[in-house]
Amino acid sequence: YGPINGGFRYSFYIQRNSTHNLVQRTFAENGRHDYVTGPMTPGANVFLDGYANLAWSDSGPHQRWATGTLYDSIKVTNHPHDIDDSALAVEHRGGGGSGHGWAGAQFVFWNTESPVVVCDTPLGHKSYAIGVIGREALSEKVDRTEPGVYRGYYDSLGSHVALRSLYLAQLEDRLGREAVNAVSTESQRNGFIWEELYERYHVD
Numbered sequence: 580y581g582p583i584n585g586g587f588r589y590s591f592y593i594q595r596n597s598t599h600n601l602v603q604r605t606f607a608e609n610g611r612h613d614y615v616t617g618p619m620t621p622g623a624n625v626f627l628d629g630y631a632n633l634a635w636s637d638s639g640p641h642q643r644w645a646t647g648t649l650y651d652s653i654k655v656t657n658h659p660h661d662i663d664d665s666a667l668a669v670e671h672r673g674g675g676g677s678g679h680g681w682a683g684a685q686f687v688f689w690n691t692e693s694p695v696v697v698c699d700t701p702l703g704h705k706s707y708a709i710g711v712i713g714r715e716a717l718s719e720k721v722d723r724t725e726p727g728v729y730r731g732y733y734d735s736l737g738s739h740v741a742l743r744s745l746y747l748a749q750l751e752d753r754l755g756r757e758a759v760n761a762v763s764t765e766s767q768r769n770g771f772i773w774e775e776l777y778e779r780y781h782v783d
Contacts, residue, residue, distance in 0.1 A: 595619040603627035606780035614638040622647020630776045633658040634665040640683030655693035666695035670718035689745045698731035706731040710740035
């Protein structure tokens with residue numbers, strides 16, 4: 580909690596020089612930037628099975644370059660008092676905040692749900708939005724004629740893909756089913772858990 584501005588209400592924040600973090604089975608309510616990376620965050624990092632309910636702002640990379648982050652089965656809903664639709668966004672943030680510029684690249688949004696999805700990419704890099712549900716938008720923080728600002732790669736926009744979790748599938752490919760069982764719950768292995776998270780953590 581705290582003011583709805585500045586550095587407050589960053590619910591799950593992976594900060595600079597952080598790598599190999601798995602943030603999973605999480606729930607935030609009335610946050611601002613609920614699933615976010617800070618400057619110079621090299622990855623690989625994963626947000627898995629999270630629910631940002633009544634978010635006041637976007638989730639995604641902030642401040643001068645993060646890379647190699649997977650948003651896997653993350654759901655964001657918009658706070659009714661927020662004049663802008665909350666988004667999952669990887670973009671050129673222009674002069675926002677303290678002058679963020681390109682916030683990140685090599686990001687993947689996989690089987691996510693949010694009011695808005697922004698998946699932009701700088702020249703020579705790629706970010707991906709696969710199986711995402713939400714209205715596609717281009718960043719409004721920079722002029723679209725700005726050199727080096729491109730649309731990222733979208734696939735199956737508007738409907739989820741059959742592979743429920745990219746992270747869990749890759750983990751099984753590398754280390755086998757026992758590794759998946761060690762880090763996940765049975766409900767995760769059977770499907771999305773957003774309703775379960777809401778029922779467990781929501782406070783009226």
